[in-house]
Structure formats: C-alpha cells, structure tokens
Amino acid sequence: MENLNLGVNMAGLSFKNPIIAASGTFGFGLGYEDYLDLNILGGISVKGLTLEARKGNPPPRIAETPSGILNSVGLENPGIEYFLDRTALPLRQFDTVIIANINGNTSDEYCHMAEKLQDAPIDMVELNLSCPNVKEGGIAFGTDPKTVYSITKAVKRHTSQPLIVKLTPNVTDISQIALAAQQGGADVISLVNTFLGMAIDARTRRPILNNITGGLSGPAIKPLALRMVWQVSQLVEIPIIGMGGIMTGEDVVEFLLAGATAVSVGTANLVSPTAMIDILDGLKNYMTANKITNVNELIGGLITEGGNKL
Amino acid sequence: MENLNLGVNMAGLSFKNPIIAASGTFGFGLGYEDYLDLNILGGISVKGLTLEARKGNPPPRIAETPSGILNSVGLENPGIEYFLDRTALPLRQFDTVIIANINGNTSDEYCHMAEKLQDAPIDMVELNLSCPNVKEGGIAFGTDPKTVYSITKAVKRHTSQPLIVKLTPNVTDISQIALAAQQGGADVISLVNTFLGMAIDARTRRPILNNITGGLSGPAIKPLALRMVWQVSQLVEIPIIGMGGIMTGEDVVEFLLAGATAVSVGTANLVSPTAMIDILDGLKNYMTANKITNVNELIGGLITEGGNKL
Amino acid sequence: MSRYNAKIIENYQLAEDFYKMTIDAKKIAQWAYPGQFIHIKIPGDNSLLLRRPISINGIDVKTGQLDIVYQVVGKGTKALSKLKKGIGLDILGPLGKGFHIPEGTKKLYILGGGCGVAPMRFVGQRWRHLDIYSFLGFRSQSTVFQLNDFECFSRKVFLSTDDGTMGYKGSIVSLLNERLSIEKTDLLLACGPIPMIKALQKVVSEHDIPCQISLEERMGCGVGGCVVCSCVIGNRKQWDYKKVCTDGPVFWSQEVILDGES
Amino acid sequence: MSRYNAKIIENYQLAEDFYKMTIDAKKIAQWAYPGQFIHIKIPGDNSLLLRRPISINGIDVKTGQLDIVYQVVGKGTKALSKLKKGIGLDILGPLGKGFHIPEGTKKLYILGGGCGVAPMRFVGQRWRHLDIYSFLGFRSQSTVFQLNDFECFSRKVFLSTDDGTMGYKGSIVSLLNERLSIEKTDLLLACGPIPMIKALQKVVSEHDIPCQISLEERMGCGVGGCVVCSCVIGNRKQWDYKKVCTDGPVFWSQEVILDGES
Ligand SMILES: Cc1cc2nc3c(=O)[nH]c(=O)nc-3n(C[C@H](O)[C@H](O)[C@H](O)COP(=O)(O)OP(=O)(O)OC[C@H]3O[C@@H](n4cnc5c(N)ncnc54)[C@H](O)[C@@H]3O)c2cc1C
Ligand SMILES: Cc1cc2nc3c(=O)[nH]c(=O)nc-3n(C[C@H](O)[C@H](O)[C@H](O)COP(=O)(O)OP(=O)(O)OC[C@H]3O[C@@H](n4cnc5c(N)ncnc54)[C@H](O)[C@@H]3O)c2cc1C
C-alpha cells in the first residue's frame, strides 16, 4: 500500500486524495479532531453559509428512510462574517483543501458572498444552487439552465477563487444544467445535492419532518447519483465531484469509474464521525487488491462494451 | 376486522380494496394462483403492452441497490394482439379491476392501442408515459407537460374506457405534468414510475445492467414517491394511484394519507409472490389498531399543522 | 468521547417493553457522568442508517461495564432487543453534556417518567451521598423497572402509574407538586416525555425550584456536526436553536421553550 | 412450489468459500427434482431486497430435509454463511424446470464446475441406478467438496483443479473431451460458469452428445412474473428470450446462445 498514488487535481489545485467532506454533514470540521485527523482528508466543504446568520427550520429536522435519511436543516449557519472572523483561520491550519459552500437568495447575494471570500484563507468557493429547503430560491436557481449560467457567470466576475457549482438532482435533465454551469465558467461541478422527499408517521398521521419535506441522501440515492455523474461526464469537460450515498471505498471507486474526479462523503459522516477514515482505507484496499497504483486510472474508467456478465 | 370497509372508487369503478398489482411486476397475473388468490386484489395492472411484440433489453436486466432494485426489462411483451387473443379473457374470470398498461412510440400508437382495447374485457387503460428504458420516446413523452396534455387528449378521443395516466418521476416539477394530464382528460393519475439510475460493479469496472442505466424502484424511492403524491394531491382534483416502495400495510397508509386513493405494489411482488396478501393484512391490522373502519378516512388525511413531535 | 466496539455482556427484558443491556466499555465507563448518552449503531440491518441515542443507565467503574435501559418502540430498539451476549456493538460515547450538581447542593429530587427513568438511576448512583428523593412515573405496574435500585439510594421513592396498578394513580408531576408544597429541594433533575416536562416546567417555576431537564430530539451525528437535533433555548424574546447532542441533552428548565410541542 | 418458513438444521463450511446448509422443508423435498432451485430471502438485512437463487444439492425424502451448497461471493451469501441452526429461512421452491432423463438413458455423464458441482450431487443421488461418470472441476484442492458423495454413486469420478493441486491440472472440459474420444455417453448433464459452458457446448457438439445445461442469470421474482432473468434460446436465425426461472434453468445445450458473454 506504500506506493499508492491517491492525489487528484482539479482547477489547478491538488488534493491529497479524492475524498472531501460534504457540505453540511461535517460542520466546519473543527470539533472532529477527537475522531479523525483532518489532515488525512482531500478536502472539507464547510457547512452552507449565507450572508446573514440563519436559524434554520424547526425540529424535527431528520428522518430515517430505507437506506436513506431526510433532512430539513434549512441552512442553519452563523453567517459568512462569523465564518471569516472565527472559523476560516483555525481551519486553515489543516493541510487539506478548504471549500466555502455559499447560498444566496439572489444572484447579487451570491456575488456579494464570493467577494467577501476573495481574500479569505480558503481554497475554493462552492456555489450551492440546490438546497431544497430554502423556499426563497435555492431550488429554483438550480433547475433552470439559464439561471445557472447567469449566476455562475456573475459570480465568476467577483472572485478569482476556483469555483465549484453544486447542482440539485431534482431536474429533468441534469446534463443541460451542468453544461450551463460549465458555459458560465464553473471550474468544477459538484453532483448531487439531496433529492426532495418526505416521510410520514402512519401512527400519528403526520409528516416526520416539521418542514413536511426534506432532502434525501444516503445509499438509497446512490444509483441515481451515479447515473447523473455518468451522464454529466459524457457531456462536460470540467471535473466532477461526485456524491450520494458513499459509505465504502468501493462506492468511491464506482463514482470515479462513472466519471468523477473526486467525491464527497455526506450521510456517512452522520453515521460515524470516523467514516472517512474507513472509506479512505477501503479505497486503498481496493487499489491494492486490484493492482491500481494511481487513483487517476479509475476516473472515467467504466467499461461499457460487452455488458457485465455473471 | 369483520366490519372494515376497504373499498375505494375511482373513475366510476369500485375497487374492493386500494391494492393494485403494479404493471410489469406481476406478469399478467395468471400463474400466481399457486401463491395468492387474484380475487383478493383491488386491481391488476398488467405488464406493459406495445403494439408489436418486443424482445426487450439484453440481460442482466436487474441489479440490487441499497433498499432498491434497478431494472432494464425494456418492455418485453408479446404485443397487444396476443394479450387480446390469449390473456384478457382468462384474466377476466377474476373479480378484480383489470388495467391494461400501454406504451407507444408515438401519439398515434397510443391511440391505436387504446382503440384496440375499446371493446376488450378490461376495466381501465393505463397510459404509461414514463418507461425510462425505451430510448425511442417513453421518457420524453412524460417529461413535457404539453406532450402529456396532447397525448392524453388524443387517447381520450379513441376510448371510452376510464383512463389512467402514469407519470415518470424524472422531472423537475411533477405537479405541472400531473395538471397537464388532468387537463388532457385523464381520469386517474398514477405516480410514480421508476427513477433513472445506474449500478456499477467495482470489481469488473462495468455497469451491472447490460443497458447501463435502468429504473430504480423499491423502498429506497418511497420518500421521493410520497413527496410527489403529496405535491400532486395539493394541485389536482382527480384521484391518484400512489406507488414506490410499498412493502407493508403501513406504507399503504402513508400513501393514502399523502393523498392517494389507491396504491400499486411493484417491487414487493419481486421479493415475494405473496407480498400483496401480507400488505392487505397489514392494512387491515393498522385500521383495526387505529379504530378506522373506512379506508376512505385515510385518503388525504395527513395532518400538517403543528409538526410531528417525539 | 470516541468510537468503540463494545461487547454485549447481557441483554434481557426488565419489564413490559423495557430491556436492559450491559456492555463492556471501559473507556466510556471511566469518563461518563449522569445525563450523558451513547450513540448506538443497530447491527445487521443496513437499511437502518442512523445511530440510536440511549442514555447511560449506570456504570461500574471497576469492571468497566455500562448499563442502558431502552424501550422497544420501533425497528432499531426492536433489533437491539434481539441481540445476544457476546456480540460487539458499534457505539460512540460518552456524548453530550449531562446533569451537574452546583456546589452546596444537599437535597436532590430526581424525577423520571417512562424511559426517562433510565438516566436517573445513574444520577442516583453517582450522587448517592446526597439526600435523594425519587419520583418515578410509569404507565402501569407491568412497565415498572429498577425500583429496587432507586430504593437503595433514595430516602424515599414516590411512584405513580397512569392506570393506578401500582403506587399513586396519575401523573408523577402531581405527586411532586404535592411534595414540594410540603418540602422544597435544592435541585431537581428530570427526564421524561414532553407533556410531562411541560407540566414539570410549570410546577418548578411556581415553586421556584432550580431544575435541569434532559431533552430528546431526533439525531444524526450525535457529535455536533449536522445540526439536526435542535431544541429551542432562551426566552420568548430571544431564543436560539441549540444542539441536543452537544449543547445538551441537559438544560436548565427555565431556558427550555417547548411551545408548539404536544 | 410455494413459500415456506424452513428451519435451518445445520450450516457449516465445507471447503474454502463453500458452505453447506440443511433445512427442514418437507413439501419441497417431496416434490423437488434435480436442477430445480430454491429462492432464499436473506434474513436480517432489509437493505438486501432480492432473494438469492440456490440449486438444490440433495434431498432426504424420509426426513424432509433439503441440502444446498453455496459459495460466499457477496453480501447475501456472506449473510447466509453466518446463520445459526434453528433460524427460520423464508424460501420459495422448488422452482424452475430441472434436468430430465429421456427414456432409455443408460449411461449418464455429469459435469460440474465450481459451485456448479452442487446441483450435480442431487442428479447423481436421484439417478444412481444409471451408469454415472462424474466430471468435477474446482479452482484448487482447498475448494473441493462432496467428493465422497460423488464417488458413492459414480462408476468413476474425474477431477481437475485449475492449479493442479488435486487431480488433473486444467479444465474439466478437456478431461471430458478426452474421455468422450474413448467412450461416448447417452446423455450429459452440466452446470458451471459461462466460460466452461461455452467450451462444453463446443465439445458436445463435436462429439454429438445430447447435453443439458443449467444456466444462471440475475433474478427478481423467480416465478415468471418480472421477466428480468432472460437467456437467449434458439438458433442464430431465430431466437427468443426465455426465463431462466421458469423456462429453465435447464436447457438443451444446442439451444443456448451465449454469444457476447465472456
Ligand atoms: C439523548 C437521548 C437519550 C435517550 N435515552 C433513552 C433511553 O435511555 N432509553 C430509551 O428507551 N430511549 C431513549 N431515548 C429515545 C431513543 O433514542 C428512541 O426511542 C430510539 O431512538 C427509537 O429508535 P427505534 O429505531 O426503535 O424507533 P424508530 O421510530 O423506528 O426510529 C426511527 C428514527 O427516529 C429516531 N427516534 C425515534 N424516537 C426517538 C426519540 N424518542 N428520541 C430520539 N430519536 C428518536 C430514531 O433514533 C431513528 O433515527 C433517548 C433519546 C435521546 C435523544
Ligand atoms: C438457478 C440458479 C441456481 C444457483 N445455484 C447456486 C448454487 O447452488 N450454489 C451457489 O453457490 N450459487 C448458485 N447460484 C448463484 C447464486 O445465486 C449467487 O452466487 C448469489 O445470488 C450471489 O448472492 P450474493 O448476495 O452473495 O452476491 P451479490 O453480488 O452481493 O448479489 C447481488 C445480486 O446479484 C445477484 N447475483 C450475483 N451473482 C449471481 C449469480 N451468479 N447468479 C444469479 N444471481 C447472481 C444476487 O442474486 C443479488 O440479487 C445459482 C444461481 C441461479 C440463477
């Protein structure tokens, strides 16, 4: 296992491995040191930031579904200023790519936040065009290719940081949206955010989430996410960060084969704070067992001719 | 349990209970007599029919995913003539609502099939506008409200049988599509067909399905299906047949609460040929335990005020 | 706080719906204090993703063993109840901020309702040197558990059942209310269902008794990362969502706003 | 064919990766014939929806017990291998059309490769009155199983391993080929991995031997309702998808088209 090359590159940045903590599932990273060494991670996408602090939705905010979870956090966060003042620097001590996930109600808000981050000690900006919980806009932005194009383009003008555009999967044709992001100047595409879902308690006859609906994540959505990553990778040129239900090293491999350059791990962090260590180990074990020395060999390596026989 | 009223009505037809075998998962019903008495079912939607016989896609056609399955049958069926000649009458002996599920490549094909069914010994026609496996059109039809409206309207002109329109969930806004079906004259809306997904075998680096992508069904999609049924029920007036991952009587209750008048059971039939007996028993047990004598009390009965506390 | 593989020492039914499990968890037993919880991965069924938070019911520092008492209410607790001894359980713990006893506290009332009785046993065992009066509420005689343990460390145990099959018939909070009219306490620590907590808040504020309560909310990570486990803390004019998992589960009664909850 | 709850009588490791399980399944044992399979729900893990098809390895009509031999290759078979005796297994069976012996058959060759050896034991036990010659191919000595049983009912057992650690080194089909050059047979029945079946099809057609083979395909329902388990049956000009679960799993070798499969 000594000679494995796990590093990947995106938007001119090098990641020591393709594993990134997914936004919203790992706080600001800080506080996890008891469970894992943040320096082992390829990157950390911090909890979704907004211009002003947000309280988020009333509880219950989480429901368990078969092999999945629904959440309706609703972007609770201390606001971008707090992040810049208190969190960005402590996080910077760790040798991992730091990604600021931003969420706006208008195109201007996105631009404004991107500007604030321009000189911050972070490595990349992630435009979340997809949060399904914020009625004021999140979901609308990511479902229309024209809007995706124009916001991406606008934000690009306000920052020189490499830009990730994170898309919602709740659309008819994800490839067109991804293409719009690429044309707007996105450096990387991040796929997928959560699927809009709902859970009901038959006994009380009420929705389990106070917000009624929430975002579905976890292994349940893995086949949908893989399909989207694969479809998008057939069309766009820029790198893709794939996610949706990654729980093991083999899951990482599947996303890389489908065309992702890196992956994010979300729900698995809610299951175990040490999940990313196990996933990274699993990836290494897979590579060793399959005699793959460079993880880049796996990217887009899906073999589609001849079917898959028993 | 003796005094439970399980009957529901849709489009002027009465169903002895709200449980319908989902198209494609229960063949033509015939052959299941060893496992269950077809007379206990509310209805049977037969395997998807096309104008001509179809061989379907090469195997493997099924993959297991976390709490779900992917299928890429590709509408293998003996063609509508065969159905009319050989299957419709034997099926008619059973005291249950018989639904013919039809699939066309063009609007005319749908109309043509509907005409052929006009005098057939069946009770309803189900327009499948959603099969994700037929590249020639299936998926495109169901994703555009205008097309859904115009096909529904055209077919209505060619049949006096009550018409169900079955929608694909692979869309940005299911409510608009459902509304279009209603405006086109649909008597009932059927939600949801499968979600387009993909499974990869990390060992062989190939897709598991020969067709690469397939349709995801089973408990994994239940939260997404419930959300869609709920959303649509807020907007349309006509009854909804809800489905997606129903495995137990409580699952049925959840769909009814969300606004469905009846439900279909699909994947559960692949798990056990006797599944619908257990689901029906589960529904009865739920009603008895919760002192509900008439199943219609549950329809649309979701309580949304005040949240759902522990 | 860390992740462990803890072997099950025993797991048996205590009362109707209630089970007690003892696990081998030296590190946790060493550090845990009352009101903290462990976060348990349900083994076997991979369709159940989330861990289940269960309060610590007691520890034996010498053997490094830890007890929990849990009520079977759904799939996860049902699966737990089926586990045989010897199996390794994937747990996180000890998690959360537990109860704390301000200096000078002499007389301690502890109150538990239903599965909320479970964490109070650990309270009593840890602070047995105080004058403890226990108030325990159950649904029915068939669900009463660990009464002996409470009798060991309490000056007096007050017991009520909803159906009157054992002890006082009615709410344990009414019993407490009566008692407080006769005799106050330095501190009250409590855990139980929301309706009970609401009644309790009223009673302790009327009697002006310092009171800490342990809250429940649906959880994800259990370690502060996902902010799903919110409760409302503050006053009506200025409140914030706090995390039950790391800011709690124990809060001062007067800070907890349970409005809108039933 | 029906659905049963079948109690596990025993479940133990036979060879590297291979396990044998005996279950109590009277009705199935009464009706089953060689080449048929049972369809097993994996208990415990609700994330695994689909049943697993496993051939019948043998039956004891008197006790109503049924054997299966399975190779641990993934999550489902791994979970099966962990099950203890006494547990009830949810199964369907007997399913499918098995092997059949045309009237007048005297000499019977049976051939199995890897887990394809498992159903051939049932063949030998049922038709032990015929002159049976067994051809068994394994990966290595460590994976050889039930050799004694085959020796009981066979005139002769030919054995090969890929690595030569036991018997002939190489493919069992080559051994068969050699044997056929010396002595023909009235019928050959076979089960094994696709590459083996392909080689076999060539050999039996060259020697013009009637041959039935048992196929595998990923399955859903197992009872003919979902048409996912297709195989290609016919000839190059005219072929159809047939269902492995109900039209098969056993087909005549010359009808099976394996093109495009590797
Ligand atoms: C800090 C804390 C301590 C607790 N201590 C105890 C204890 O000592 N003994 C005991 O019996 N119970 C305790 N509970 C409640 C216990 O966590 C739930 O009863 C349990 O999670 C139910 O799981 P289930 O799978 O059986 O139910 P299901 O309803 O099938 O669970 C589905 C989901 O809802 C969550 N959930 C359901 N009910 C609750 C609840 N009341 N609180 C939190 N999450 C819930 C589950 O964790 C799971 O994620 C505690 C809860 C918290 C938050
Ligand atoms: C008619 C028939 C008889 C069989 N008899 C035997 C037997 O006697 N002994 C034995 O060891 N194996 C037998 N097999 C193969 C056995 O069904 C698979 O090895 C088993 O399903 C793998 O399950 P898993 O969960 O361990 O693997 P996973 O790869 O985790 O399974 C995932 C899915 O793929 C399916 N699958 C994977 N491999 C196969 C396969 N080779 N054939 C069919 N489905 C597969 C599983 O059923 C499941 O739905 C038979 C298959 C068929 C079709």
Ligand SMILES: Cc1cc2nc3c(=O)[nH]c(=O)nc-3n(C[C@H](O)[C@H](O)[C@H](O)COP(=O)(O)O)c2cc1C
């Ligand atoms: C509790 C929770 C909170 C989340 N918050 C955010 C967020 O603030 N910003 C964002 O872009 N994605 C957010 N997500 C989505 C995840 O980053 C990820 O895209 C999604 O969960 C799919 O990956 P998974 O299946 O591995 O969880 C959140 C997900 C969860 C479960």
Ligand SMILES: Cc1cc2nc3c(=O)[nH]c(=O)nc-3n(C[C@H](O)[C@H](O)[C@H](O)COP(=O)(O)O)c2cc1C
């Ligand atoms: C193997 C299989 C074949 C299917 N074939 C059809 C079909 O021919 N026509 C159709 O309208 N839906 C078809 N479906 C979709 C189901 O009818 C149902 O809408 C879907 O599976 C969701 O329900 P479930 O989760 O209960 O399976 C098929 C589903 C499966 C699993």
Ligand code: FES
């Ligand atoms: S459960 Fe994740 S923050 Fe409390």
Ligand code: FES
């Ligand atoms: S597995 Fe369903 S038809 Fe064969």
